[in-house]
Amino acid sequence: MKKIMNDPTHVVDEMLKGMVYCHSDLIKRIDGFEIIQRTADKTGKVAIISGGGSGHEPSHAGFVGKGMLSAAVCGPVFTSPTPDQILEAIKSADEGAGVFLVIKNYSGDVMNFEMAQEMAEMEDIQVASVIVDDDIAVEDSLYTQGKRGVAGTVLVHKILGNAAENGKSLTEIKELAEELVPNIKTIGLALTGATTPEGGRPSFTLNEEQIEYGVGIHGEPGYRTEKLQPSKDLAIELGEKLLADFDSNSDDKYGLLINGMGGTPLMELYVFANDVAELLSERGITVDFHKVGNYMTSIEMQGLSLTLIKLSDSNWLDALNAPTETIAW
Amino acid sequence: MKKIMNDPTHVVDEMLKGMVYCHSDLIKRIDGFEIIQRTADKTGKVAIISGGGSGHEPSHAGFVGKGMLSAAVCGPVFTSPTPDQILEAIKSADEGAGVFLVIKNYSGDVMNFEMAQEMAEMEDIQVASVIVDDDIAVEDSLYTQGKRGVAGTVLVHKILGNAAENGKSLTEIKELAEELVPNIKTIGLALTGATTPEGGRPSFTLNEEQIEYGVGIHGEPGYRTEKLQPSKDLAIELGEKLLADFDSNSDDKYGLLINGMGGTPLMELYVFANDVAELLSERGITVDFHKVGNYMTSIEMQGLSLTLIKLSDSNWLDALNAPTETIAW
Numbered sequence: 001m002k003k004i005m006n007d008p009t010h011v012v013d014e015m016l017k018g019m020v021y022c023h024s025d026l027i028k029r030i031d032g033f034e035i036i037q038r039t040a041d042k043t044g045k046v047a048i049i050s051g052g053g054s055g056h057e058p059s060h061a062g063f064v065g066k067g068m069l070s071a072a073v074c075g076p077v078f079t080s081p082t083p084d085q086i087l088e089a090i091k092s093a094d095e096g097a098g099v100f101l102v103i104k105n106y107s108g109d110v111m112n113f114e115m116a117q118e119m120a121e122m123e124d125i126q127v128a129s130v131i132v133d134d135d136i137a138v139e140d141s142l143y144t145q146g147k148r149g150v151a152g153t154v155l156v157h158k159i160l161g162n163a164a165e166n167g168k169s170l171t172e173i174k175e176l177a178e179e180l181v182p183n184i185k186t187i188g189l190a191l192t193g194a195t196t197p198e199g200g201r202p203s204f205t206l207n208e209e210q211i212e213y214g215v216g217i218h219g220e221p222g223y224r225t226e227k228l229q230p231s232k233d234l235a236i237e238l239g240e241k242l243l244a245d246f247d248s249n250s251d252d253k254y255g256l257l258i259n260g261m262g263g264t265p266l267m268e269l270y271v272f273a274n275d276v277a278e279l280l281s282e283r284g285i286t287v288d289f290h291k292v293g294n295y296m297t298s299i300e301m302q303g304l305s306l307t308l309i310k311l312s313d314s315n316w317l318d319a320l321n322a323p324t325e326t327i328a329w
Numbered sequence: 330m331k332k333i334m335n336d337p338t339h340v341v342d343e344m345l346k347g348m349v350y351c352h353s354d355l356i357k358r359i360d361g362f363e364i365i366q367r368t369a370d371k372t373g374k375v376a377i378i379s380g381g382g383s384g385h386e387p388s389h390a391g392f393v394g395k396g397m398l399s400a401a402v403c404g405p406v407f408t409s410p411t412p413d414q415i416l417e418a419i420k421s422a423d424e425g426a427g428v429f430l431v432i433k434n435y436s437g438d439v440m441n442f443e444m445a446q447e448m449a450e451m452e453d454i455q456v457a458s459v460i461v462d463d464d465i466a467v468e469d470s471l472y473t474q475g476k477r478g479v480a481g482t483v484l485v486h487k488i489l490g491n492a493a494e495n496g497k498s499l500t501e502i503k504e505l506a507e508e509l510v511p512n513i514k515t516i517g518l519a520l521t522g523a524t525t526p527e528g529g530r531p532s533f534t535l536n537e538e539q540i541e542y543g544v545g546i547h548g549e550p551g552y553r554t555e556k557l558q559p560s561k562d563l564a565i566e567l568g569e570k571l572l573a574d575f576d577s578n579s580d581d582k583y584g585l586l587i588n589g590m591g592g593t594p595l596m597e598l599y600v601f602a603n604d605v606a607e608l609l610s611e612r613g614i615t616v617d618f619h620k621v622g623n624y625m626t627s628i629e630m631q632g633l634s635l636t637l638i639k640l641s642d643s644n645w646l647d648a649l650n651a652p653t654e655t656i657a658w
Contacts, residue, residue, distance in 0.1 A: 011596065017606075018599030021603060022602050022621050057596050231343075258351075263592045267340065267386050268334060270386070273348075277347065292351050
């Protein structure tokens with residue numbers, strides 16, 4: 001393992017210090033906690049909070065700022081933050097209009113965020129939440145009952161963050177979230193595994209010719225290991241699976257997110273984007289929103305994921321395009 | 330070699346198609362050329378052009394847009410674009426006020442950009458240029474006489490792009506560029522080599538414990554290979570070398586760019602940022618601008634570079650902070 005770090009047990013703390021040092025105009029640290037909060041003034045709106053294990057940067061702290069998240073709770077690498085950390089984030093971020101939690105579907109996250117939600121409610125803070133399970137690759141997984149929550153979560157942050165910024169109530173945001181999540185679907189592939197700083201070994205290994213379809217963002221197994229195919233065929237494999245999972249009409253409009261897993265250069269993401277474009281064009285799919293880059297990574301894993309969001313409500317497109325003040329959107 | 334691509338000989342063409350597909354609001358392709366031009370209306374200002382070999386994404390096409398570059402000329406991977414490509418970019422981007430070329434100091438780029446400059450002048454287009462040689466690691470290199478041009482070039486794009494947007498003349502931009510470049514210094518390190526799509530093998534290999542200080546963005550040799558050190562020591566090695574190269578006073582103000590080489594996750598860049606912050610704070614250095622991420626990469630190389638810009642003119646800080654409409658700034 002070669003990583004630019006000091007003591008592996010301090011990697012999250014030092015990373016957060018580095019982030020705050022570089023972006024003190026946008027974010028601050030809650031003293032004594034692994035919580036990043038925005039510096040924007042509180043204006044009595046609903047606060048959107050997300051988080052989970054670290055190792056997915058820029059998720060989630062990179063999306064803290066006006067128009068997206070009020071705070072991010074950053075657990076140890078690939079490990080859920082504790083309920084007391086999440087509770088502290090809820091208390092710090094609350095502006096009096098309630099707090100909404102965006103939870104990726106991993107058993108540890110779901111348990112800890114829901115426990116924090118109960119604890120906050122006992123302190124008379126209104127809390128609601130949604131579980132994001134956009135990864136269609138597999139049902140049930142190493143750390144998940146049902147489907148995993150992956151890169152599509154970033155689109156949930158953006159659309160809910162915009163609703164909160166526009167003054168929507170906690171109830172309205174809960175309704176929006178429930179409508180939104182089933183319209184976001186993701187599937188990924190990996191060329192290499194990811195190595196945690198404390199683990200020191202890749203979560204899985206593939207030989208020099210192999211890739212794995214449907215792998216998770218913590219190295220959870222996918223649905224097939226095979227020889228690397230040309231990008232065009234990768235686009236067909238992932239794109240067809242996604243489209244088959246949507247109930248599509250010819251007048252549907254979509255948004256697209258091509259997410260790098262951390263170690264894959266932009267060159268490859270854009271070559272893949274070109275192949276996805278050809279596939280979607282052949283299928284007559286209208287794409288009104290495009291985003292390419294590293295958004296929900298798996299440390300230094302090489303690979304990517306493809307997310308489609310069906311823009312069932314035209315407000316969602318406006319929300320995706322709305323201005324925001326964050327590090328990484 | 331595992332890369333998400335199709336035919337290696339078409340990788341730049343397909344990448345540019347993918348970029349234009351995803352960002353057609355900001356950029357367009359000049360038909361038949363490997364040139365990315367901005368879609369912003371021409372308003373009779375100086376056009377800033379940069380470019381060079383591909384493989385450094387998001388440089389340079391990711392910085393095309395209002396407030397930065399008018400166009401980027403994208404050569405084959407790690408290979409200078411030809412003079413006719415550069416000439417076409419000059420002709421397409423010219424708004425009547427002249428064209429300014431930002432050239433990274435590689436022999437092929439310098440020769441081809443200067444040849445294109447002469448050809449454009451013969452067609453009565455006013456052209457001026459600057460050579461960026463910010464990499465203090467070594468004098469002369471595989472493809473360079475003098476010092477190499479690396480990540481600091483992106484800061485040159487931003488500051489000159491802002492000057493052009495503000496209506497500065499070609500002569501004023503040339504003067505600004507000549508004053509600016511000596512105030513920008515960069516030094517990098519690599520944990521792994523980069524593999525070009527057509528080459529298929531890494532440009533150099535390091536064992537599981539080794540890093541190389543001072544390596545170039547095309548795998549050019551650095552100044553020392555040694556065992557990987559803690560991030561804190563890497564920050565001291567690179568930071569001290571940079572500071573020693575500046576002629577510093579206690580009231581100087583600096584800007585900071587920590588650039589990922591393509592395969593290094595944000596987690597490591599921010600841990601390193603924290604160590605750089607400690608070093609600069611101990612030395613009493615004031616840092617008024619911070620930027621962290623992948624800006625001038627070397628395909629999938631793992632590693633980073635540290636750039637300092639001495640903000641000798643307060644307008645430079647304003648220029649760095651000015652709004653811009655690009656994919657990647």
